[in-house]
Amino acid sequence: MKDLLGLMGKAKEMQAKMQAMQEEIALIDATGQSGGGLVRVTLSGKSDMKALHIDPSLLKPDEAEILEDLILAAHNDAKAKVEQIMQEKTSALTAGLPLPPGMKLPF
Numbered sequence: 001m002k003d004l005l006g007l008m009g010k011a012k013e014m015q016a017k018m019q020a021m022q023e024e025i026a027l028i029d030a031t032g033q034s035g036g037g038l039v040r041v042t043l044s045g046k047s048d049m050k051a052l053h054i055d056p057s058l059l060k061p062d063e064a065e066i067l068e069d070l071i072l073a074a075h076n077d078a079k080a081k082v083e084q085i086m087q088e089k090t091s092a093l094t095a096g097l098p099l100p101p102g103m104k105l106p107f
Contacts, residue, residue: 014093021089028085032077039070043078045085 025045033040038058042051058067 017093021093025082025086025089028082030078030081030085032074032079032081034070034073034077039067039074041071041074041078043075043082045082047079047082049075 028045029042029050030045031040031042031051035055035058038055040051040053041049044050052071054067054071058070
């Protein structure tokens, strides 16, 4: 019974830490780029696009497809950075917890 109460206490503590971590992540911005920095996308920690920069040299009507590809690549780069930050913070938060292999938080 004592172990169960201790486990429940740890679960509540973990829940509070997860909430704080999610609030912290929401404040993070990550900028991805493509085309050697000609296209840059900034995402929030919630993966909302906050900014898009396109170098004027890319604004040619006959190169629209190239520009679209560069925007997608920059967005994916920024998203990968946000996910990496989240993974690092989650790993730090769950350090020492006996989680099954492959289990990711938040669920």
